Amino acid sequence: xxxxxxxxxxxxxxxxxxxxxxxxxxxxxxxxxxxxxxxxxxxxxxxxxxxxxxxxxxxxxxxxxxxxxxxxxxxxxxxxxxxxxxxxxxxxxxxxxxxxxxxxxxxxxxxxxxxxxxxxxxxxxxxxxxxxxxxxxxxxxxxxxxxxxxxxxxxxxxxxxxxxxxxxxxxxxxxxxxxxxxxxxxxxxxxxxxxxxxxxxxxxxxxxxxxxxxxxxxxxxxxxxxxxxxxxxxxxxxxxxxxxxxxxxxxxxxxxxxxxxxxxxxxxxxxxxxxxxxxxxxxxxxxxxxxxxxxxxxxxxxxxxxxxxxxxxxxxxxxxxxxxxxxxxxxxxxxxxxxxxxxxxxxxxxxxxxxxxxxxxxxxxxxxxxxxxxxxxxxxxxxxxxxxxxxxxxxxxxxxxxxxxxxxxxxxxxxxxxxxxxxxxxxxxxxxxxxxxxxxxxxxxxxxxxxxxxxxxxxxxxxxxxxxxxxxxxxxxxxxxxxxxxxxxxxxxxxxxxxxxxxxxxxxxxxxxxxxxxxxxxxxxxxxxxxxxxxxxxxxxxxxxxxxxxxxxxxxxxxxxxxxxxxxxxxxxxxxxxxxxxxxxxxxxxxxxxxxxxxxxxxxxxxxxxxxxxxxxxxxxxxxxxxxxxxxxxxxxxxxxxxxxxxxxxxxxxxxxxxxxxxxxxxxxxxxxxxxxxxxxxxxxxxxxxxxxxxxxxxxxxxxxx
Amino acid sequence: xxxxxxxxxxxxxxxxxxxxxxxxxxxxxxxxxxxxxxxxxxxxxxxxxxxxxxxxxxxxxxxxxxxxxxxxxxxxxxxxxxxxxxxxxxxxxxxxxxxxxxxxxxxxxxxxxxxxxxxxxxxxxxxxxxxxxxxxxxxxxxxxxxxxxxxxxxxxxx
Numbered sequence: 093x094x095x096x097x098x099x100x101x102x103x104x105x106x107x108x109x110x111x112x113x114x115x116x117x118x119x120x121x122x123x124x125x126x127x128x129x130x131x132x133x134x135x136x137x138x139x140x141x142x143x144x145x146x147x148x149x150x151x152x153x154x155x156x157x158x159x160x161x162x163x164x165x166x167x168x169x170x171x172x173x174x175x176x177x178x179x180x181x182x183x184x185x186x187x188x189x190x191x192x193x194x195x196x197x198x199x200x201x202x203x204x205x206x207x208x209x210x211x212x213x214x215x216x217x218x219x220x221x222x223x224x225x226x227x228x229x230x231x232x233x234x235x236x237x238x239x240x241x242x243x244x245x246x247x248x249x250x251x252x253x254x255x256x257x258x259x260x261x262x263x264x265x266x267x268x269x270x271x272x273x274x275x276x277x278x279x280x281x282x283x284x285x286x287x288x289x290x291x292x293x294x295x296x297x298x299x300x301x302x303x304x305x306x307x308x309x310x311x312x313x314x315x316x317x318x319x320x321x322x323x324x325x326x327x328x329x330x331x332x333x334x335x336x337x338x339x340x341x342x343x344x345x346x347x348x349x350x351x352x353x354x355x356x357x358x359x360x361x362x363x364x365x366x367x368x369x370x371x372x373x374x375x376x377x378x379x380x381x382x383x384x385x386x387x388x389x390x391x392x393x394x395x396x397x398x399x400x401x402x403x404x405x406x407x408x409x410x411x412x413x414x415x416x417x418x419x420x421x422x423x424x425x426x427x428x429x430x431x432x433x434x435x436x437x438x439x440x441x442x443x444x445x446x447x448x449x450x451x452x453x454x455x456x457x458x459x460x461x462x463x464x465x466x467x468x469x470x471x472x473x474x475x476x477x478x479x480x481x482x483x484x485x486x487x488x489x490x491x492x493x494x495x496x497x498x499x500x501x502x503x504x505x506x507x508x509x510x511x512x513x514x515x516x517x518x519x520x521x522x523x524x525x526x527x528x529x530x531x532x533x534x535x536x537x538x539x540x541x542x543x544x545x546x547x548x549x550x551x552x553x554x555x556x557x558x559x560x561x562x563x564x565x566x567x568x569x570x571x572x573x574x575x576x577x578x579x580x581x582x583x584x585x586x587x588x589x590x591x592x593x594x595x596x597x598x599x600x601x602x603x604x605x606x607x608x609x610x611x612x613x614x615x616x617x618x619x620x621x622x623x624x625x626x627x628x629x630x631x632x633x634x635x636x637x638x639x640x641x642x643x644x645x646x647x648x649x650x651x652x653x654x655x656x657x658x659x660x661x662x663x664x665x666x667x668x669x670x671x672x673x674x675x676x677x678x679x680x681x682x683x684x685x686x687x688x689x690x691x692x693x694x695x696x697x698x699x700x701x702x703x704x705x706x707x708x709x710x711x712x713x714x715x716x717x718x719x720x721x722x723x724x725x726x727x728x729x730x731x732x733x734x735x736x737x738x739x740x741x742x743x744x745x746x747x748x749x750x751x752x753x754x755x756x757x758x759x760x761x762x763x764x765x766x767x768x769x770x771x772x773x774x775x776x777x778x779x780x781x782x783x784x785x786x787x788x789x790x791x792x793x794x795x796x797x798x
Numbered sequence: 799x800x801x802x803x804x805x806x807x808x809x810x811x812x813x814x815x816x817x818x819x820x821x822x823x824x825x826x827x828x829x830x831x832x833x834x835x836x837x838x839x840x841x842x843x844x845x846x847x848x849x850x851x852x853x854x855x856x857x858x859x860x861x862x863x864x865x866x867x868x869x870x871x872x873x874x875x876x877x878x879x880x881x882x883x884x885x886x887x888x889x890x891x892x893x894x895x896x897x898x899x900x901x902x903x904x905x906x907x908x909x910x911x912x913x914x915x916x917x918x919x920x921x922x923x924x925x926x927x928x929x930x931x932x933x934x935x936x937x938x939x940x941x942x943x944x945x946x947x948x949x950x951x952x953x954x955x956x
Contacts, residue, residue: 158898158935287891294899295887295906297834297874304833312828356824424838424846424934425900473836473900474934505839696894696937703936726843726932734929737938 111258112142112219115191116212116267136266137191138205140169140212142220146240146255148173148180150209153193153448154201155185156290157472157479159756160693161201163289167689168206171281172213172274173220174237175254182289185447185469195446197480197582199655199754202689206752211271219265223257276687276748285692290471300470302443303428307498310430311340312355313491314362316348317507321578321719323369332364342494349491351499359504374718376577381517382415389540389562390572396548399555404534405527410601412522414594416542416764416782417713418576419515420723421583422731425473426503427511431488437464438492442485445475450482454489465489476704477582481513506724513581514714518542518563520594530606532599532617539563539591541575546588546761549595550653551617563587577719584701585757588654589708589764593782596650596765600641600772609638610649610769622658622684622747623651629682629743630660641773646677648770650762655754657685658745661702661762663738665770672790674710674771676736681759682743686750695742698759702740705763706732713783805869807832808876818864822856823847825863826873834874834903838932845931848904849873855911874903877910885951886910889944897935905931909945918950 115136138152150169156162166180183189185196217237224242225232228250235242243251276283293299316328328348330341339361340351348365352358376384429442431454438458444450447467455462472479488501503511519540527533535556539547543563549556562572564586583589603613611631618624627649630636636647646665653659664678681698688694711730715722723729768779777792804813807830814829826832826849835858838846842857849858850872851865877884886906889895896902905928912919912927919927924945933941 158896160897288894290899291891291896292883294896294902295883295890296878297832297903299899300833301836301900303837304827306831306833354820354824354828356820422934423898423900424844424932425836425898426838471899474898476934502837505841505844692894696897696940699939700897700936703938704934725839725841727841731932731934732936732938733932734925734938734942737936740939 110260110262111144112216112261113139113264114212114216114219114267115139115264116208137193138209138212139191140209140216142216142254142258144255144259146179146253146258148175149183150180151183151190152205153185153187153190153195154205155196155445155447155469155472157196157445157475159201159697160288160690161196163286164202164689164693165206165209166289167281167286168210169213171279172210173217175240177281177286179240186466187447187451188466192448195449195480196475197445197477199757202752203656203754206689208267210273211267214271214273215265215267219263220254220257223261224252227252227257282687282689283691285690288693301425301428301473302430302441302470303425303500303502305430305441305470305500307430307432310498310500311351311353311495312358313349313351313488313499313501314355314358315487315501316362316365316367317510318369319720320371320374322372323719325367326370327368329366332366333361336361336364340495342491344490344494347487347490351491351495355502372719374720377717378417378517378713378715381417382519385517385519385541385562385575388572388575392538392559392561395544395558395560397557398553401534401536401555401557404525404555406525406534407528408526408605410522410524410598410605412598412601412780414520414522414590414597414780416518416590416593416708418517418580418716419583419708419712420509420512420714420729421476421478422508422512422729423474423476423478426505426508427479427482427484428500428502429485429488430498430500431485431492432498433458433489433492437466438489439466439468440485440489441468441470443472443479444469444482444485445472445477445479450485453486457486457490458493476584477586478512481579481581483511505726509714509724509729510721511579513579515583515586515589515708516541516576516580518590520590522594522598524598524602526602526606530608532602537595539587539594542590543587545586546591546595546652546654550620550623550651551599551614552619553617577716578721584704585654585761588652588757588761589705592650592652592761593764593768596652596762597768597778597780600769601778604641604772607640609640611636612638614649614651620658623653626658626660626682626684626745627651629745630662630680633682633741633743634662634680636662641769642776643773646770646774648766648768648773650765650769652758652761654758654761657683657753657755657758659683659758659762661759661766663766663770665767665774667771667774667789667793669775669793670790672786672788672793674767674784674786674789676706676738676767678738678741679766680741680743681762682745683755683759684745684747685753685755685758686747687752688744689752691744694744694755697755698742699740701757701760702763703732703737705760706736708782709764709767710736710783711785801864803863803867805866805871807871808873814863816863818862818867820863821859822849822861822863822866823858826858832873832875836900836903838901843932844901845904845908846901848907848931850907850911853911853914855908872907874907877906884910885948886913886944889947890941893940893944893947894937895940895944896937901931901933905933905941909941912945913949921946924949
């Protein structure tokens with residue numbers, strides 16, 4: 093057995109205790125410098141332990157925000173290790189117990205963490221097999237491992253449990269090479285749909301979220317907030333608030349807060365603060381933003397290029413500009429945190445997708461060594477990328493440090509809208525053409541502000557260029573400072589929703605102009621066998637009957653390749669031509685995501701993504717005046733409600749040749765385009781801006797009818 | 799106004815000596831440490847704070863404590879009885895009718911009220927009744943499926 097040698101790891105294993113421990117690394121989540129992971133070993137990002145009681149615990153910095161990884165990751169571990177799902181415990185997002193991890197986003201938990209976890213579990217199985225062979229005095233190849241038990245083949249009474257094998261041993265191994273994973277044909281835990289492991293807690297109200305943490309003597313904080321982004325506090329008069337009973341007012345630089353043992357009393361005292369702000373001039377709004385983005389997005393970078401645009405046939409040219417507004421994450425759980433800061437360390441419960449970066453931010457704000465800060469992530473009530481960022485944990489920690497008591501900061505809904513890192517408004521310009529034979533001959537694509545995810549095309553086009561300006565991809569900071577009047581950030585499949593809307597609309601425009609059925613037109617330009625497979629599967633399930641658009645039936649199609657998965661979505665809509673109101677009647681989505689870990693879990697993610705996508709497609713757009721966010725609650729910012737959700741049918745396309753791919757994000761990327769294309773098919777009106785509000789649809793219909 | 803407010807909470811008598819203008823949501827979550835009832839919007843738009851008062855679904859973020867004096871109050875913590883899940887709770891698990899779980903307490907209680915008043919609602923009626931509750935994860939059709947599954951089933955007259 094290899095015993096860990098470096099000092100960090102030995103310290104770490106001291107904390108873990110005895111039993112069988114398998115450490116594993118995870119390249120895509122690896123931090124770029126050692127400084128980002130103080131106190132943690134450099135070569136692994138998660139581990140799996142078999143305790144003396146035979147229970148298996150997986151420790152990971154990933155978090156559960158509804159996407160179901162508590163269950164699907166446990167399934168992977170149980171499958172490869174040969175134990176019941178019920179004997180797996182998941183410890184997620186606790187910075188004291190779990191090794192460093194960048195965070196939970198980008199549909200990466202299954203794609204990248206999954207294989208590493210499976211390899212670790214397979215390694216644990218090998219360790220257990222070796223120990224059992226010695227204990228039972230038989231060669232390892234005579235053993236079978238099942239349900240946490242190693243038994244001699246053909247002699248079921250000669251057996252030893254994982255608990256007996258791990259009791260009293262101290263074994264630590266590192267996964268250093270690719271493991272032999274179980275074949276899909278042998279799966280007994282993966283590929284099935286056990287009930288979610290978080291079910292009982294969530295239906296009984298016992299599931300704890302950050303704002304549910306209660307500590308003795310805890311204060312609820314309400315903070316002074318600027319009226320708009322960019323405003324500078326010039327004066328705050330807190331004297332009236334200070335006179336109220338039980339109120340503690342804290343003023344430190346930019347931090348002005350009212351603390352009280354009752355959250356409502358804190359809020360009403362906060363309302364007694366009279367503040368003056370120096371306010372910047374507000375010019376931009378949700379209608380003028382697009383010109384601003386085009387003017388200030390900066391020099392583009394080339395994402396892809398092929399052939400020669402200058403010499404490509406342009407027999408039938410098409411020039412289109414697409415736009416999309418800012419979209420809020422709007423999880424029903426606002427950002428919240430409870431901090432208990434003492435002189436010798438801090439514990440913070442936070443609603444976050446990034447416990448480790450959050451810990452480091454808290455440590456910096458407190459002047460603490462990160463080793464002294466523990467971030468615990470309870471259940472997260474929806475994230476969608478929006479909880480990758482958030483200052484509420486730092487605010488709670490600063491306030492707790494100042495007042496010496498535990499402090500809760502829970503954002504109000506208005507604060508949640510104000511501080512949200514919106515999905516950026518964006519513009520896409522496409523100049524494309526068909527040649528004499530009706531094939532796409534050129535594709536000149538430029539995206540502004542959305543980023544490059546989803547911008548490259550899977551269609552066979554001989555001459556193309558893809559440019560991206562002013563965008564952030566995969567959570568990077570925007571390259572152009574102050575391009576947006578407020579914060580923007582990753583939003584479920586960042587950038588891809590805009591890019592797929594534009595691309596798939598343009599393809600539809602060309603298919604209609606060529607007088608060709610949009611499915612047939614796509615197939616004519618598709619070589620990728622996985623994409624052809626999902627398109628066919630969706631067409632079969634939908635009952636697609638070929639017709640050139642607009643057919644009047646209101647049928648639409650959109651394709652996407654995202655996070656390693658391929659998606660084809662079809663939709664049927666009804667459009668009230670007078671009011672412009674779009675009703676989505678039905679959606680069918682076929683997805684190829686490689687091996688499917690949990691079919692019901694996958695369906696939930698796809699249905700959930702398409703449902704959420706109805707919002708950015710039809711109703712959701714942040715209204716603003718300069719840095720002032722005008723939408724402050726759900727009365728004016730409209731999430732999809734029950735009555736807006738169509739029947740959604742999901743077809744999981746079998747592909748056991750490929751490791752599991754992303755599932756939480758790919759389907760949502762088709763929502764804008766599939767509805768826009770269906771609206772065109774219903775009315776002949778082409779929607780170029782998201783969301784497709786009734787007013788915009790009615791205007792487009794009036795234009796098309798002229 | 800400070801006063802003594804008494805009501806039955808999940809079948810047990812409760813007596814509170816406090817300001818009766820406080821909103822029920824915060825009294826539940828702080829004084830009574832019943833955190834299954836959630837804050838979502840504070841203005842009665844999202845439904846996450848729904849509780850059952852005398853058999854009716856109420857937005858606890860907009861319900862002053864004095865309005866529940868003498869009332870029968872049910873929160874999510876009281877839906878399962880004697881260690882047995884309510885059929886709706888089981889159906890939510892069986893149909894995968896939640897993801898993040900944050901709106902789930904309210905969804906269950908509003909569905910409970912619906913079925914108490916009309917044990918066999920049509921699918922359309924379920925949808926229109928539940929329309930006042932927001933879910934961001936997109937579990938809508940599974941929530942409707944779960945409620946539909948329980949509707950018309952014998953048992954649990956609570």
